[in-house]
Amino acid sequence: MAIDKTRLTEIVKSAGKSLTKQRCVIIETLAANKLPMSAYELRDQIKITEQNLNISTVYRVLDFWISLGLIHKIESANRFMVCSDEHQHQFHVIQHCTRCENVVESCELASQTKMQLSHEFRALENQVIEIKGICLECEANTST
Amino acid sequence: MAIDKTRLTEIVKSAGKSLTKQRCVIIETLAANKLPMSAYELRDQIKITEQNLNISTVYRVLDFWISLGLIHKIESANRFMVCSDEHQHQFHVIQHCTRCENVVESCELASQTKMQLSHEFRALENQVIEIKGICLECEANTST
DNA sequence: ATTAAAATGCAATATTATTGCATTGAGCAC
DNA sequence: GTGCTCAATGCAATAATATTGCATTTTAAT
Numbered sequence: 001m002a003i004d005k006t007r008l009t010e011i012v013k014s015a016g017k018s019l020t021k022q023r024c025v026i027i028e029t030l031a032a033n034k035l036p037m038s039a040y041e042l043r044d045q046i047k048i049t050e051q052n053l054n055i056s057t058v059y060r061v062l063d064f065w066i067s068l069g070l071i072h073k074i075e076s077a078n079r080f081m082v083c084s085d086e087h088q089h090q091f092h093v094i095q096h097c098t099r100c101e102n103v104v105e106s107c108e109l110a111s112q113t114k115m116q117l118s119h120e121f122r123a124l125e126n127q128v129i130e131i132k133g134i135c136l137e138c139e140a141n142t143s144t
Numbered sequence: 145m146a147i148d149k150t151r152l153t154e155i156v157k158s159a160g161k162s163l164t165k166q167r168c169v170i171i172e173t174l175a176a177n178k179l180p181m182s183a184y185e186l187r188d189q190i191k192i193t194e195q196n197l198n199i200s201t202v203y204r205v206l207d208f209w210i211s212l213g214l215i216h217k218i219e220s221a222n223r224f225m226v227c228s229d230e231h232q233h234q235f236h237v238i239q240h241c242t243r244c245e246n247v248v249e250s251c252e253l254a255s256q257t258k259m260q261l262s263h264e265f266r267a268l269e270n271q272v273i274e275i276k277g278i279c280l281e282c283e284a285n286t287s288t
Numbered sequence: 289a290t291t292a293a294a295a296t297g298c299a300a301t302a303t304t305a306t307t308g309c310a311t312t313g314a315g316c317a318c
Numbered sequence: 319g320t321g322c323t324c325a326a327t328g329c330a331a332t333a334a335t336a337t338t339g340c341a342t343t344t345t346a347a348t
Contacts, residue, residue: 052328054328184334
């Protein structure tokens with residue numbers, strides 16, 4: 001799953017920011033990885049083929065993309081993933097398989113969740129709601 | 145909000161475990177605190193009035209109560225809170241105010257959320273779903 | 289009281305994240 | 319292009335969170 005650089009440029013420019021090579025390599029590396037990655041894994045992976053990044057740069061760039069809604073942090077795993085939701089939902093609901101560690105984003109669930117939030121609370125925009133479980137593939141592979 | 149020690153004893157015994165003084169003081173201290181606490185805060189608070197606990201003990205005791213469903217971990221804050229849900233929902237939905245840091249558990253939301261989970265995924269039991277926002281009290285105090 | 293298993297203590301270490309300040313780089317005016 | 323300004327990054331120390339292996343103590347069953 002590659003990232004559309006033209007689209008990235010548009011998004012970044014319209015936010016009044018610059019698309020630096022550190023910002024590019026981080027989101028591209030994350031997009032190329034099947035599983036979510038930690039900040040340190042990301043740094044180590046980029047070191048192999050590209051360049052050295054200080055860990056503080058990695059965290060700052062991750063925060064940058066998170067603030068633009070293009071990267072999600074999976075809090076329960078301290079891992080990061082590229083947002084796969086083109087629909088700009090207020091909520092991003094992800095299903096996190098605790099066996100294979102794979103994570104998928106569900107737009108349908110996000111829409112439903114958004115509808116039913118209590119009126120007693122002003123929910124923030126662009127947040128990630130994490131549901132843990134076992135994906136169907138892992139369930140099928142279970143030898144019980 | 146104090147903890148009913150008789151109820152605790154029942155729950156622990158029926159799980160085939162023992163209610164040690166470390167396990168007691170940790171859940172009681174957490175219950176007495178208005179806000180969720182980190183493991184280190186818990187240790188420091190207990191040190192003042194009670195006893196020294198090694199940080200590994202704190203984490204192990206927290207895991208113990210979490211496995212019994214009596215304590216929740218708030219992953220996005222690395223904090224712990226006593227479960228306030230008497231209804232034994234599969235999901236515990238908490239609303240976390242990012243201004244005052246207060247956290248409330250919503251049984252109603254938990255019920256609704258449980259109903260609508262995708263059939264493509266076997267969700268684990270006893271998990272905490274975190275919604276961030278601003279509580280009504282903080283919203284009222286906002287001077288904009 | 290004896291004993292086996294469970295729980296805790298200890299202290300080293302791993303993992304995750306932030307900070308303040310120096311240096312570099314990007315975009316803009318000229 | 320040159321110089322300017324502010325944003326972005328590098329650096330390296332440190333903070334915050336969490337885990338581990340093994341020794342010791344406690345629990346509860348006999």
